[in-house]
Amino acid sequence: MDVRNNPWIMPFVIFLCFSLKPHVSLGADTISANSSLSGDQTLRISDGNLALFNESKILIWSTNLSSSSSRSVEAVLGNDGNLVLRDGSNPSLSPLWQSFDFPADTWLPGAKVGLSKINNRNTRLISWKSKDNPAPGLFSLELDPNQSQYLIFWKRSIQYWTSGEWNGQIFSLVPEMRLNYIYNFSYVSNDNESYFTYSMYNSTVISRFVMDDGGQIQQQTWSASTNAWFLFWSQPKTQCEVYAYCGAFWKL
Numbered sequence: 207m208d209v210r211n212n213p214w215i216m217p218f219v220i221f222l223c224f225s226l227k228p229h230v231s232l233g234a235d236t237i238s239a240n241s242s243l244s245g246d247q248t249l250r251i252s253d254g255n256l257a258l259f260n261e262s263k264i265l266i267w268s269t270n271l272s273s274s275s276s277r278s279v280e281a282v283l284g285n286d287g288n289l290v291l292r293d294g295s296n297p298s299l300s301p302l303w304q305s306f307d308f309p310a311d312t313w314l315p316g317a318k319v320g321l322s323k324i325n326n327r328n329t330r331l332i333s334w335k336s337k338d339n340p341a342p343g344l345f346s347l348e349l350d351p352n353q354s355q356y357l358i359f360w361k362r363s364i365q366y367w368t369s370g371e372w373n374g375q376i377f378s379l380v381p382e383m384r385l386n387y388i389y390n391f392s393y394v395s396n397d398n399e400s401y402f403t404y405s406m407y408n409s410t411v412i413s414r415f416v417m418d419d420g421g422q423i424q425q426q427t428w429s430a431s432t433n434a435w436f437l438f439w440s441q442p443k444t445q446c447e448v449y450a451y452c453g454a455f456w457k458l
């Protein structure tokens with residue numbers, strides 16, 4: 207399974223990453239080769255790859271990196287939510303694989319959504335098929351390769367929304383994305399890549415940016431007092447602005 211061409215697995219990884227979180231106790235964020243986790247699934251790091259097997263030991267998914275000779279590959283779940291596969295004997299080297307490169311429908315602070323000019327990979331958000339089905343759905347959010355703006359596509363081909371161009375401070379059509387005291391979005395474009403990333407001005411605030419299954423992007427923060435996600439802003443503002451949502455476009 208080539209992870210680059212098979213978006214199907216991405217939600218799985220993110221799902222796994224989050225579902226593991228409660229099982230990983232403080233100070234135990236590292237899975238070494240052949241060790242397992244509590245819960246229904248077992249991670250094995252097999253042949254230097256992170257692999258997922260079902261109960262019949264059939265390979266469901268793997269990072270499918272070309273075989274590494276290192277025996278010391280380890281997976282580390284960071285406090286930022288990034289699951290990183292790295293060479294345990296040299297953790298400062300760049301990751302062999304990281305879940306931040308395969309964001310599925312969720313963009314966490316510190317992750318990049320954009321384009322790599324080196325391998326032409328487009329890191330985009332892809333909605334789930336439905337609330338309980340993480341298979342790739344109809345909607346995606348991606349960087350416009352020609353300009354510093356985001357576009358939302360229906361079926362990866364029909365554009366129905368744009369953030370407007372980034373002017374260094376805000377997206378012209380979505381000022382709330384940046385003009386606030388919570389989210390710090392920034393745009394980086396250099397020889398290797400073009401992407402947006404964001405951080406929280408208050409790093410203790412937990413936040414996520416989600417492309418929901420109905421074609422809307424939503425910025426949410428976790429509210430500890432209500433134990434629920436609080437919607438900070440969303441776009442397009444009404445569901446009928448979402449392509450094909452209200453039926454008018456089905457004729458096309």
Ligand SMILES: *[C@@H]1O[C@H](CO)[C@@H](O)[C@H](O)[C@H]1NC(C)=O
Pocket residue numbers: 207208209270
């Ligand atoms: C793993 O990657 C290789 C090389 O990119 C590809 O030929 C192969 O089909 C992939 N394996 C799976 C199971 O997808």
Ligand SMILES: *[C@@H]1O[C@H](CO)[C@@H](O)[C@H](O)[C@H]1NC(C)=O
Pocket residue numbers: 239240277
């Ligand atoms: C993991 O298990 C395989 C098969 O049992 C074994 O060959 C390999 O040496 C083990 N790796 C480590 C790091 O223990």
Ligand SMILES: *[C@@H]1O[C@H](CO)[C@@H](O)[C@H](O)[C@H]1NC(C)=O
Pocket residue numbers: 260261262263264
């Ligand atoms: C494991 O996956 C294989 C191949 O998709 C499938 O045939 C088998 O039924 C699965 N086993 C379980 C226990 O889900």
Ligand SMILES: *[C@@H]1O[C@H](CO)[C@@H](O)[C@H](O)[C@H]1NC(C)=O
Pocket residue numbers: 350351352
């Ligand atoms: C970017 O520019 C290329 C070449 O002009 C064009 O083919 C492509 O459709 C443009 N992409 C978007 C998303 O507008």
Ligand SMILES: *[C@@H]1O[C@H](CO)[C@@H](O)[C@H](O)[C@H]1NC(C)=O
Pocket residue numbers: 390391392405406407
């Ligand atoms: C906002 O993000 C930029 C780029 O990552 C960073 O340099 C800057 O320090 C951040 N600002 C604040 C106030 O955190």
Ligand SMILES: *[C@@H]1O[C@H](CO)[C@@H](O)[C@H](O)[C@H]1NC(C)=O
Pocket residue numbers: 396397398
């Ligand atoms: C681009 O990638 C090359 C090779 O990895 C690296 O040496 C260089 O510093 C990178 N440039 C930037 C601007 O990140």
Ligand SMILES: *[C@@H]1O[C@H](CO)[C@@H](O)[C@H](O)[C@H]1NC(C)=O
Pocket residue numbers: 408409410411412
């Ligand atoms: C940061 O957020 C936490 C709650 O998550 C709050 O208790 C704290 O006062 C905030 N810090 C600042 C400087 O606003």
